[in-house]
Amino acid sequence: MVRGDYNDIFPCWSPDSKEIAFLSLRTKDWRLDNEKQDIFRVSIISGKIKKVSAPSGPKYGGLSYSPDGKILAYIGHDKPYEHGWGVENYRLNIITKTGRNHKVYGKSLDRTSQMITLGDITPSFTSTSPIWNPEGTRVYYGISSEGRQQIVETDVSSGKTKIVSHLDAVACSWSADVYAKTFVYNGASLSSPDELYSLNIKTKNTQQITHLNRSYVNSRKFNVSEEIRFKNKRQDLMGWIVKPPNFNLKKKYPFILNIHGGPRAQYGRTFYHEMYVLAQAGYVVMYTNPRGSQGYGKRFSKSIEGKWAEPAMSDLMAAVDHAISLGYVDKNRLGVTGGSYGGYMTNWIVTHTDRFKAAVTQRSVSDLSSMFGNSDIGWDLVWEFGGPPWEKRETYLKWSPMTYINKCNTPLLIIHSEFDLRCNIEQADQIFTALKYLKREVEYIRFPDEPHGLSRHGRPDRREARLKFILGWFDKYLK
DSSP, rough: OOOOOOOOEEEEOTTSSSSSEEEOSSTGGGGGGGTTTEEEEEETOOOOOOEEEEEEEEEEEEEEETSSSSSEEEEEEEOOOOOOOOSSSSSSEEEESSSSOOEOOGGGOOOOSSBBHHHHHHHHSOOOOOOTTTSSSEEEEEEEEEEEEEEEEEEEOOOEEEEEOOOOEEEEEEEEEEEEEEEEEEEEEEEEEEEEEETTTHHHHHHEOOOOHHHHHHHHOOOOOOEEEEEEEEEEEEEEEEOOTTTTTTTTTEEEEEESSSSSSSSSOOOOOOHHHHHHOOOOOEEEOTTTSSSOOOHHHTTTTTTSSSTTTHHHHHHHHHHHHHSSSEEEEEEEETTHHHHHHHHHTTTTOOOOSSEEEEEEOOOOOHHHSSSTGGGHHHHHHTTTTTTSHHHHHHGGGGGGGGOOSSEEEEEETTOOOOOOOHHHHHHHHHHHHTOOEEEEETTTTTTTTTTHHSSSHHHHHHHHHHHHHHHHHOO
């Protein structure tokens, strides 16, 4: 139906089935600016393509026609230079299919409409197209907020937006009946992996439809993650703690801090298999959302822009201090791990403090200048740090853990995948080579043929092997 060497995505039928709307970027250098997505319509009869004059910025997920076929709804923002991992909140946008009367909704929520809650079983970064009610007066879509993913409703006439789901869980994707009154969503909670649930928008009544994981959950004895709130000076923070089996409040346990990637993502109220595996092995496990995370407003997310490691470092150390203050964490047996940006922060931590007795850095970033040149999102560092590395050399050096690698005294296990296009394998090579030269305690595990997301969608036996390597390292130094 459409021709040309372009990336055409998220096709959507019009209600009368006479045309299809889709997202694309049809410029000569589209590969260089693939976040600048535009809206197009193609006639089923003539094949003629028309561009809709909407703001040229990232658009998340699919398009959705209003019931009368005159208006298109989508999730996105109008900052074409800022990619999907940025600080801008994705919001509901509507525009006529002829490109007029563009409106943006949901600014008062100060939350992104990306589904960015991380997990290793529950899908992350899923997208559901906006859903219209039959009258074309309301639109339903999602937001990520404080470890949860909720369904919100916007009245397109008044602009009034409100949360209608109030789920104590993570809703990954959903569909609605023809009246937009009952939703079915794929969701996970702290105590159960994904199941299907129904939600009545009016009564807020939620019912579980499937019980696919009931026998699995019932056959395991584990402590469910507990949500915690704490402060770093005046900053409110939140996270989760998992206790080991047969927990005894009078005992002191070894501790593992697990740091998420992104950095603009969030941990949340989902079933996180890795956290439970670590806790089952006898550790108190803590995971938290430091500043820089999404889900707490633009200011919270933007606070690390141009410096990455701060104030995240301060927040993470406050999290550890809070865990120790609970009385059952052994301050002399602390471990830290994380992947992607979490690996970056692990590298930063072990080059700036000796309080941890062991660390595992995974799919990490160690040198920002080389990341600019070999990552599939390397150019995004330009807006993150105010320019390319040749213009901001001191900034890139200042915020690269490799600059301080000689200060690393913590036993470090490096885990990296050889097919990682996000954080190239050379990022791990640099750390390993430097620490070997310095005669520090370091080991290096390379997984062949695996991508950046090994922990989430790698080959099952390799995902299991990864967890065993992590536990083996912490057992060696913390038990």
